[in-house]
Amino acid sequence: MSKIVQLDQILCFGDSFTAGEGDDCCGGWVARLRSERMRSLYAATADDLPQLRVRQQVYELGVGGETVDGLVLRMAREYQARAHQRARRWVLLQYGSNDVIKVKQKNRVPLAIFLRKMTQAIDFFRQQGCRVAVMSIWPVIERFDGCCDEAGWLRHNADIDSYNQALAELCLEQQVTWLRLAFDGHRDQAHWAPDGVHPSAQGHDFIALHAKAWLAQN
Numbered sequence: 001m002s003k004i005v006q007l008d009q010i011l012c013f014g015d016s017f018t019a020g021e022g023d024d025c026c027g028g029w030v031a032r033l034r035s036e037r038m039r040s041l042y043a044a045t046a047d048d049l050p051q052l053r054v055r056q057q058v059y060e061l062g063v064g065g066e067t068v069d070g071l072v073l074r075m076a077r078e079y080q081a082r083a084h085q086r087a088r089r090w091v092l093l094q095y096g097s098n099d100v101i102k103v104k105q106k107n108r109v110p111l112a113i114f115l116r117k118m119t120q121a122i123d124f125f126r127q128q129g130c131r132v133a134v135m136s137i138w139p140v141i142e143r144f145d146g147c148c149d150e151a152g153w154l155r156h157n158a159d160i161d162s163y164n165q166a167l168a169e170l171c172l173e174q175q176v177t178w179l180r181l182a183f184d185g186h187r188d189q190a191h192w193a194p195d196g197v198h199p200s201a202q203g204h205d206f207i208a209l210h211a212k213a214w215l216a217q218n
Contacts (some may be wrong), residue, residue, distance in 0.1 A: 007084050007147070009083065012061055012092045013062060013094070014061070014062060014066070014095060015062055015094065016197065017207075019060065020061030021064065028204050029207040050088050066095075068118055069117065071117070073127050087132055091130045092133050093135065094134075096136075098153075100156070100159040101153045114166075115166055115167075115170055126176070132176040132177065134212070136181045139160050140157060141171065141192045179214055189202035
């Protein structure tokens with residue numbers, strides 16, 4: 001029987017982006033992350049499974065349409081249901097796309113409240129001994145900037161930029177990792193699903209690369 005001496009847990013909280021919306025190939029960036037880590041683990045131990053020393057668990061905790069309000073309501077319950085006392089734990093937070101939605105010319109979750117509740121979430125997970133990273137908000141494709149999407153929601157990239165700048169400053173202040181989903185130069189439309197809001201399979205792969213790089217360094 002395999003002897004597990006180390007348990008690694010990766011908890012990914014977010015909205016429909018985290019849940020994999022738009023990826024018609026692999027089920028999203030979290031699913032890609034889980035598959036990649038399982039492949040690398042078992043490839044390294046295939047010749048000697050009894051010597052398996054590390055068990056890795058990746059949890060996809062995305063809820064479509066959720067804002068940071070929903071996160072603070074459920075984060076303790078979700079965490080406590082999964083966290084193992086002896087595990088090393090990483091938490092990735094991907095919020096903002098639904099918070100910036102314009103409702104009657106105001107953002108659904110105003111920036112000050114968004115930052116306060118993100119701070120509350122960061123504080124909670126750090127108090128549990130987790131390594132925390134915050135992902136930047138994915139922009140809408142240019143032709144949908146300032147236009148209602150197929151669900152009737154209105155987003156502006158100017159708002160997304162403002163929230164991202166504030167999030168970056170918050171991460172610096174809180175001393176947690178800011179994962180900026182950076183595009184070098186031109187934004188390739190292939191990174192977006194047909195709705196112009198969610199990442200495509202290629203976009204989710206792009207996000208997964210950023211997550212993998214952070215996990216590898218931590």
